[in-house]
Amino acid sequence: MKRFLILVLTFSSILLLGCYAYFYLADGSTDANYLKFTTPRQTALIIGSSRAAQGIQPKFLNSYLKRNDIYNFAFNVKESPYGRPYLKSIQRKLESQTQAGIFILEVNPWTIGIDSVTVLKTGGYRETDNFLDNTHFVALKPNIEYLIESYPESYINIFKDKSKVGLNETFFVEADGWLNVTISLEGKTTSERTEKKIIRYNKLLSQYSSPSSYRLESLENTIRFLKQHGQVYLVRMPIINGMFKIENELLSDFNDVMYAIAEETGVVYFNMMPDRDFYTYTDGNHLDQVSGRQFSINLAELIMGSRNPNNKE
Amino acid sequence: MLFNSLDFAVFLPIVFVLYWFVFKTSLKLQNLLIVLASYVFYGWWDWRFLSLILFSSVLDYVIGIYISQTTLPSKRKALLFTSVFFNIGLLGFFKYYNFFVDSFVSSFSFFGWTIQPNTLNIILPVGISFYTFQTLSYSIDIYRNKLQPTRNFIGFAAFVSFFPQLVAGPIERATHLLPQFYNKRLFNYHKAVDGLRQILWGMFKKVVIADNCARYVNMIFDDYTSYSGSTLFLGVFLFAFQIYGDFSGYSDIAIGTARLFGFELKQNFAFPYFSRDVAEFWRRWHISLSTWFRDYVYIPLGGSQGSKLNQIRNVLIIFVVSGFWHGANWTFIVWGAINALYFLPLLLFERNRVHTDVVAAYRLLPSFKEVFKMGITFLLILLSWVFFRAESLSHALGYLWQMATDNFVSIPQMRPTYLFVLIFIFIIVEWLGRKQQYAIELLWLQYPKVMRWGFYFCIAILIFLYGGQEAAFIYFQF
Numbered sequence: 001m002k003r004f005l006i007l008v009l010t011f012s013s014i015l016l017l018g019c020y021a022y023f024y025l026a027d028g029s030t031d032a033n034y035l036k037f038t039t040p041r042q043t044a045l046i047i048g049s050s051r052a053a054q055g056i057q058p059k060f061l062n063s064y065l066k067r068n069d070i071y072n073f074a075f076n077v078k079e080s081p082y083g084r085p086y087l088k089s090i091q092r093k094l095e096s097q098t099q100a101g102i103f104i105l106e107v108n109p110w111t112i113g114i115d116s117v118t119v120l121k122t123g124g125y126r127e128t129d130n131f132l133d134n135t136h137f138v139a140l141k142p143n144i145e146y147l148i149e150s151y152p153e154s155y156i157n158i159f160k161d162k163s164k165v166g167l168n169e170t171f172f173v174e175a176d177g178w179l180n181v182t183i184s185l186e187g188k189t190t191s192e193r194t195e196k197k198i199i200r201y202n203k204l205l206s207q208y209s210s211p212s213s214y215r216l217e218s219l220e221n222t223i224r225f226l227k228q229h230g231q232v233y234l235v236r237m238p239i240i241n242g243m244f245k246i247e248n249e250l251l252s253d254f255n256d257v258m259y260a261i262a263e264e265t266g267v268v269y270f271n272m273m274p275d276r277d278f279y280t281y282t283d284g285n286h287l288d289q290v291s292g293r294q295f296s297i298n299l300a301e302l303i304m305g306s307r308n309p310n311n312k313e
Numbered sequence: 314m315l316f317n318s319l320d321f322a323v324f325l326p327i328v329f330v331l332y333w334f335v336f337k338t339s340l341k342l343q344n345l346l347i348v349l350a351s352y353v354f355y356g357w358w359d360w361r362f363l364s365l366i367l368f369s370s371v372l373d374y375v376i377g378i379y380i381s382q383t384t385l386p387s388k389r390k391a392l393l394f395t396s397v398f399f400n401i402g403l404l405g406f407f408k409y410y411n412f413f414v415d416s417f418v419s420s421f422s423f424f425g426w427t428i429q430p431n432t433l434n435i436i437l438p439v440g441i442s443f444y445t446f447q448t449l450s451y452s453i454d455i456y457r458n459k460l461q462p463t464r465n466f467i468g469f470a471a472f473v474s475f476f477p478q479l480v481a482g483p484i485e486r487a488t489h490l491l492p493q494f495y496n497k498r499l500f501n502y503h504k505a506v507d508g509l510r511q512i513l514w515g516m517f518k519k520v521v522i523a524d525n526c527a528r529y530v531n532m533i534f535d536d537y538t539s540y541s542g543s544t545l546f547l548g549v550f551l552f553a554f555q556i557y558g559d560f561s562g563y564s565d566i567a568i569g570t571a572r573l574f575g576f577e578l579k580q581n582f583a584f585p586y587f588s589r590d591v592a593e594f595w596r597r598w599h600i601s602l603s604t605w606f607r608d609y610v611y612i613p614l615g616g617s618q619g620s621k622l623n624q625i626r627n628v629l630i631i632f633v634v635s636g637f638w639h640g641a642n643w644t645f646i647v648w649g650a651i652n653a654l655y656f657l658p659l660l661l662f663e664r665n666r667v668h669t670d671v672v673a674a675y676r677l678l679p680s681f682k683e684v685f686k687m688g689i690t691f692l693l694i695l696l697s698w699v700f701f702r703a704e705s706l707s708h709a710l711g712y713l714w715q716m717a718t719d720n721f722v723s724i725p726q727m728r729p730t731y732l733f734v735l736i737f738i739f740i741i742v743e744w745l746g747r748k749q750q751y752a753i754e755l756l757w758l759q760y761p762k763v764m765r766w767g768f769y770f771c772i773a774i775l776i777f778l779y780g781g782q783e784a785a786f787i788y789f790q791f
Contacts, residue, residue, distance in 0.1 A: 155777060
């Protein structure tokens with residue numbers, strides 16, 4: 001028995017050490033979320049969907065707002081709508097002692113809507129049991145919990161994806177959490193992507209309903225929680241006209257709903273949708289890198305210009 | 314609990330340590346631990362269905378005793394009938410109720426009559442097809458005076474619920490497994506190491522081969538109208554490796570795990586894709602089920618005795634029933650029937666026992682003739698797998714039609730090179746180990762420890778790198 005135990009322990013120890021070492025290869029190319037669970041707890045966060053993940057670049061906000069701590073903790077509309085899992089994850093990611101933080105909450109009708117088909121089919125929300133729900137350690141490197149519980153691919157892809165960074169249609173999550181997407185902006189491919197996106201979102205219209213009382217309550221809870229730690233800003237990001245039309249069909253009085261929430265919770269709401277024609281997009285839904293930079297600068301200027309006495313200093 | 318899960322990776326060492334260190338002095342306690350561990354293992358999935366296992370165990374335990382106590386044939390028959398009624402009844406209710414209701418409604422609507430179906434939202438309890446067959450064989454064997462009933466309920470409950478093979482076999486006979494619960498088990502280093510080796514190989518089959526094939530198989534089968542004939546052929550080719558890797562992988566892990574606890578389970582797969590005809594394939598594929606049907610259905614029906622018509626009838630029955638055992642869907646019935654059609658000519662021309670040995674037993678490579686025979690058999694089996702994998706008969710027929718008519722001779726739209734390499738390595742290793750119980754049983758044993766360990770590490774690394782999210786075993790649904 002002793003011999004057997006020594007054999008098993010030796011074999012499994014070597015193997016586990018090897019696996020642990022391999023996990024150090026995981027980085028911003030691993031997937032669009034992993035790196036955000038490996039950085040330390042943060043004091044200033046960008047929250048929201050992939051529009052924010054891709055379109056708000058912390059380094060420009062930091063530079064204009066004379067800070068160095070703004071971190072992009074936005075994911076995508078399917079996984080990170082306002083709800084219990086996202087709020088839990090934000091609570092975990094936020095440094096608990098934070099007092100003078102800044103929190104940018106990107107909002108749009110999809111992030112406060114529910115996917116009725118999923119609710120009917122599973123009895124849960126679309127983000128139930130996802131990586132936000134399952135990742136309890138949000139500042140662990142390598143984050144073994146995330147890689148074991150939530151990484152959807154074979155681990156060989158951690159290695160393979162590293163070599164693809166910079167190629168067309170790839171991404172890399174930067175150290176500040178910004179999702180840096182490399183994509184061709186050639187007219188034809190962009191219009192093709194936009195067309196596909198519009199078709200997809202038109203289909204989603206039939207299965208989504210917005211606003212959902214659960215989501216609105218979660219958004220308010222998120223705001224109230226973050227307000228205890230600093231300033232909170234709600235932001236509606238621009239998209240192309242075709243997508244805007246779909247959003248209006250989903251929830252035409254979205255701005256009214258947001259202004260009401262902002263007033264109730266005592267925060268500022270920036271509706272940047274009217275500026276939509278000034279920006280360029282990779283697929284009609286996401287700002288490209290150059291526009292993202294400009295948008296981040298414009299947002300920083302708006303924040304600097306805002307003087308909301310209700311926001312905690 | 315899945316074998317390929319972290320839960321099991323924690324569960325197994327705990328049970329192992331308790332079994333060999335804490336309870337090793339008492340056989341009764343070891344058996345009790347097995348029962349408890351098995352119930353935890355099963356309850357991890359859904360504890361409510363533990364009552365079914367307990368019911369089945371109590372029922373056959375009591376019936377077994379009563380059958381042996383009476384000599385009156387009618388009473389013995391009635392007792393056996395009770396066991397069959399309840400076991401098959403449970404299986405029928407949980408697995409086939411909705412199928413029968415739907416089929417009934419469809420057949421009436423064919424004649425223009427509309428019936429409001431009263432289907433139920435029934436969850437199929439994992440492993441019910443396996444453990445009911447195991448308990449049934451116990452009662453039948455007692456009825457046939459092949460086995461004495463046990464008075465050791467803990468031992469019997471352990472036999473019924475033994476966690477390594479509870480949910481997906483191999484379906485063990487009481488005559489083989491039950492006595493092992495009566496005898497003291499002694500730890501044997503070589504057996505335990507052998508068990509670990511078999512677990513490793515089973516994991517490789519499941520995680521590396523089956524799960525990676527599944528990714529492409531699902532894409533192709535779910536959207537088959539979008540793919541060329543050659544891609545659809547690739548889809549069913551990969552499915553052949555998926556189902557084999559998945560199921561035989563499970564069996565390997567089950568047998569290896571049992572060996573860690575001092576138990577011997579029977580071989581369930583004997584390299585079936587190296588078969589030279591369909592009869593040989595069925596002697597090598599899911600052996601525990603085939604032999605169960607042979608002993609409890611086919612032979613009582615008359616087997617290969619009697620008139621040709623009877624022989625044909627018996628073969629058709631056994632294959633169709635075997636197909637139906639796999640699932641409540643017409644696709645499985647057709648799958649069984651196709652295999653019966655493959656098998657019948659061999660039986661009728663008395664060619665069904667031509668290949669009873671291992672192919673190229675004393676040679677490294679097969680002859681051209683053997684390659685040809687194995688190739689034809691494999692192609693025939695592939696064709697039947699379409700029905701096994703398809704969601705419905707129309708899906709299967711549509712798939713086959715599209716495969717035959719849409720650019721069959723072309724380059725497939727999907728070309729997962731890494732998977733072809735893995736499958737190639739897999740086939741080579743399986744070929745080299747085809748005379749053993751499992752492929753790597755004796756492979757490399759003659760080489761120095763460093764080389765052997767290197768080989769095992771390579772397998773373990775491939776499992777780690779090519780494994781992904783935990784995927785349930787296909788045979789859980791049966």
